[in-house]
Amino acid sequence: MKALSAIYTIWYRNVLKYFRMKSRIIGSLGMPFFFLVIIGFGLNSTIAIPGMQVDYVEFIAPGIIAMSILFSSMFSGVQLVIDKQVGFLKETLVAPVSRLHLMIGQALGGATTALMQGILVLVISLFIGVNLPSISGILIALLFMFLIGLSFTSVGIAFASRMEDTHGFQLIVNFVLFPVFFLSGALFPLDRIPGWLSFLTYIDPLTYGVEGIRYGMLGVSQIAPVLSFAALGGFLIAMLLLGSLLFNKIKI
Amino acid sequence: MELIKVEQLIKRFDDLVAVDRVNFAIEEGEIFGFLGPNGAGKTTTLSILSTLLKPTSGKAWVNGYDVETQKSQVRQSIGVVFQDPTLDEELTARENMDIHGRLYGMKHRREKIDALLNLVELDNRKNQLVKQFSGGMKRRLEIARGLLHEPRILFLDEPTLGLDPQTRNHLWDYIRELNQKKGVTIILTTHYMDEAEKLSDRVAIIDHGRIIALDTPGALKEQLGGSMIRIESHESGKVSEKLSGLQWLSNLNAHNGYVDVTLQNAEKRIAEVIKALNDVPVESVSLQIPTLEDVFLSYTGRTIRDQEASARDRIRQRRKAARR
Numbered sequence: 021m022k023a024l025s026a027i028y029t030i031w032y033r034n035v036l037k038y039f040r041m042k043s044r045i046i047g048s049l050g051m052p053f054f055f056l057v058i059i060g061f062g063l064n065s066t067i068a069i070p071g072m073q074v075d076y077v078e079f080i081a082p083g084i085i086a087m088s089i090l091f092s093s094m095f096s097g098v099q100l101v102i103d104k105q106v107g108f109l110k111e112t113l114v115a116p117v118s119r120l121h122l123m124i125g126q127a128l129g130g131a132t133t134a135l136m137q138g139i140l141v142l143v144i145s146l147f148i149g150v151n152l153p154s155i156s157g158i159l160i161a162l163l164f165m166f167l168i169g170l171s172f173t174s175v176g177i178a179f180a181s182r183m184e185d186t187h188g189f190q191l192i193v194n195f196v197l198f199p200v201f202f203l204s205g206a207l208f209p210l211d212r213i214p215g216w217l218s219f220l221t222y223i224d225p226l227t228y229g230v231e232g233i234r235y236g237m238l239g240v241s242q243i244a245p246v247l248s249f250a251a252l253g254g255f256l257i258a259m260l261l262l263g264s265l266l267f268n269k270i271k272i
Numbered sequence: 273m274e275l276i277k278v279e280q281l282i283k284r285f286d287d288l289v290a291v292d293r294v295n296f297a298i299e300e301g302e303i304f305g306f307l308g309p310n311g312a313g314k315t316t317t318l319s320i321l322s323t324l325l326k327p328t329s330g331k332a333w334v335n336g337y338d339v340e341t342q343k344s345q346v347r348q349s350i351g352v353v354f355q356d357p358t359l360d361e362e363l364t365a366r367e368n369m370d371i372h373g374r375l376y377g378m379k380h381r382r383e384k385i386d387a388l389l390n391l392v393e394l395d396n397r398k399n400q401l402v403k404q405f406s407g408g409m410k411r412r413l414e415i416a417r418g419l420l421h422e423p424r425i426l427f428l429d430e431p432t433l434g435l436d437p438q439t440r441n442h443l444w445d446y447i448r449e450l451n452q453k454k455g456v457t458i459i460l461t462t463h464y465m466d467e468a469e470k471l472s473d474r475v476a477i478i479d480h481g482r483i484i485a486l487d488t489p490g491a492l493k494e495q496l497g498g499s500m501i502r503i504e505s506h507e508s509g510k511v512s513e514k515l516s517g518l519q520w521l522s523n524l525n526a527h528n529g530y531v532d533v534t535l536q537n538a539e540k541r542i543a544e545v546i547k548a549l550n551d552v553p554v555e556s557v558s559l560q561i562p563t564l565e566d567v568f569l570s571y572t573g574r575t576i577r578d579q580e581a582s583a584r585d586r587i588r589q590r591r592k593a594a595r596r
C-alpha cells in the first residue's frame with residue numbers, strides 16, 4: 021500500500037509536469053509530423069512494400085509513432101538529471117520510500133507521457149490517411165507503444181543515474197537513439213536488405229516494437245506478434261533491472 | 273529522553289576524514305547547534321543522521337532507530353531542510369507540499385498544508401510557482417515542507433545561508449516558535465556565531481570533523497573567564513596597580529598602553545572598575561563581551577570568519593567531488 025502510494029506520487033508528478041509543458045508537447049510533435057508528411061507522402065508513389073497491401077505512409081506510420089515514443093522516453097532521464105541538479109532528488113531520497121519504488125514511479129511516469137506523445141502521433145496519422153484499425157488492433161498497438169515507452173524510459177533512467185548534467189543526453193540522442201531508430205525497420209522492410217544490416221535490425225529492440233505496432237495498426241507484420249512481444253518484453257525486463265540497479269547506486 | 277545518540281562516528285572520503293570520532297547526544301525538545309567553518313563536517317554529520325550517507329564506522333540512533341539498519345523508521349521520524357535547495361521550482365508551493373505529503377503516505381494533507389503555509393506566511397502564495405519566490409520564501413517553504421509529516425526531529429542545514437539580516441531574524445523566530453509550540457527537537461548547523469548563540473540551547477563547535485567543545489553558549493563563553501574590560505591609558509602601570517586589589521578579577525594583562533581585565537559579569541562591574549581607578553588619567557574604557565567566535569579562536573587559534581570561503585564555492589567543489 022505504501023509502495024503503491026509512493027510509485028503513484030512519482031508517476032503523478034511526472035504527468036503533472038508533462039501537462040504543464042505545452043510547448044514541449046507541441047514541440048516534440050514536429051519531427052514525427054514532418055517525417056510522416058514529407059517522407060511518407062514524398063515516397064508514397066515511389067515505394068511499394070512487397071508482400072504487404074499497404075501504402076508507404078501506412079507502412080512507416082507505426083515506425084514514426086515508435087520514434088516519437090523513443091525520443092519522449094529520454095525526457096524522463098533528462099528530468100532525473102535536472103532533479104539531481106536542482107536538488108529535488110534529495111527530497112525524494114530522504115523520504116521513507118525505497119529507491120526501487122522511486123525508480124518504478126519514474127519509469128511509469130515517463131512511459132505514460134511517452135505513450136501520450138505516441139497516441140498524439142497515432143491520431144495525426146489517422147488524419148493523414150492511415151485507416152482506422154479495429155479496437156483489438158488499437159489495443160495491441162497501445163500495448164507495444166507502452167512497452168517501448170517503459171523500456172526506453174528505463175534506459176534513460178539508467179543513463180541519467182550516471183550523469184551529472186544534461187549535456188550527455190545530446191550524445192545519447194545522436195549515438196543511441198538515432199541508430200536505434202534508423203535500424204529498427206521503421207522506414208524499410210526487413211527482408212531484401214544486406215545481411216550485415218539485417219543482423220543489426222534483428223538485434224535492435226525497437227524493431228520488435230515497431231513490428232508489434234504495425235501488426236496492431238495494419239494487421240500485417242514481418243515478425244510474428246508473439247515473437248515481437250517476447251523480444252520486447254525480455255528487453256524491458258533487462259532495462260528495468262539495469263535502471264533500478266544504477267538508480268540504486270546514485271550518490272548524493 | 274535522548275532523541276539522538278552518536279557514538280564514535282567516523283566518515284572518510286578516500287584520504288579525507290570528514291567526521292572524526294564524534295560523540296554526542298541530543299535531548300528531546302532541544303535546539304542543538306553545530307557551529308563550524310566551511311568543510312568542518314556539519315553537512316556530512318547530518319547526512320549520516322538522515323540516512324543518506326553510510327558512516328565509515330561508529331553508530332548513530334535517531335528517535336531510537338539505527339541509521340544504518342532502520343532507515344525507513346529514521347526517515348519517518350525526521351524532517352530535513354538541506355543546505356542546498358531541494359524544491360521543484362516548476363511546481364507551486366502547494367504542489368511541492370502535496371507531493372511531500374503523498375511521499376510520506378499522509379492521508380489528510382490538505383488542512384495541514386494550509387496550516388503550515390499559514391505558519392510561514394506563504395498562504396497567499398500557495399498557488400504560485402516556486403521559481404517566482406524569493407530566497408527567504410523558498411527557505412520558509414522548505415521548512416514548512418519538512419514539518420508536514422510531523423517529524424519529532426527537524427534537521428536544518430544552514431537554514432539562513434545567503435539571506436539578508438531581516439529575513440534571518442524572521443526565520444529565527446519561526447524556528448523558536450516551532451520548537452516551543454510544536455515541541456519539535458531541532459538540530460541546526462551554521463557558521464554564523466550569532467545564529468548558533470541566539471537559537472541554540474546547546475552548541476557543538478566542530479572543526480576538521482571533530483567536536484572541540486560542546487555546551488550551552490553561556491557556559492562556553494564562561495570558560496574564557498568572562499568578559500573583558502579594556503582600559504586605554506598613558507599610565508597603564510598605575511592602572512594595573514589600582515586594579516590589582518580587586519578580588520573578582522580573573523585575569524589582568526597590561527600591554528602597550530592598554531590594560532585588559534577579564535571578569536565575570538563585566539557589564540555590571542564596569543562602574544566599580546572605573547571608581548577604583550580614582551584619579552588615574554584614562555583615555556578610554558571599552559567593554560568586550562566574548563562571543564562564540566572567541567571560543568572558537570581560543571580552541572583553534574583561528575577565527576571562523578578567516579575560513580569563510582564563499583559557501584557557493586563549497587557547493588561547487590562538492591559537486592565536482594561527487595562526480596569523480
Ligand SMILES: Nc1ncnc2c1ncn2[C@@H]1O[C@H](COP(=O)(O)OP(=O)(O)OP(=O)(O)O)[C@@H](O)[C@H]1O
Pocket residue numbers: 272285288290308309310311312313314315316317355463583586590593594
Ligand atoms: N561526497 C564527498 N566526496 C568527497 N569529499 C566530500 C564529500 N562530501 C563532503 N566532502 C568533504 O568533507 C569535508 C566536510 O564537508 P561538509 O560538507 O560536511 O562540511 P560542512 O561543515 O557542511 O561545510 P559547509 O559550511 O561548507 O557546508 C569537506 O572537506 C568536503 O570537501
Ligand SMILES: [Mg+2]
Pocket residue numbers: 314315316355429430
Ligand atoms: Mg554544509
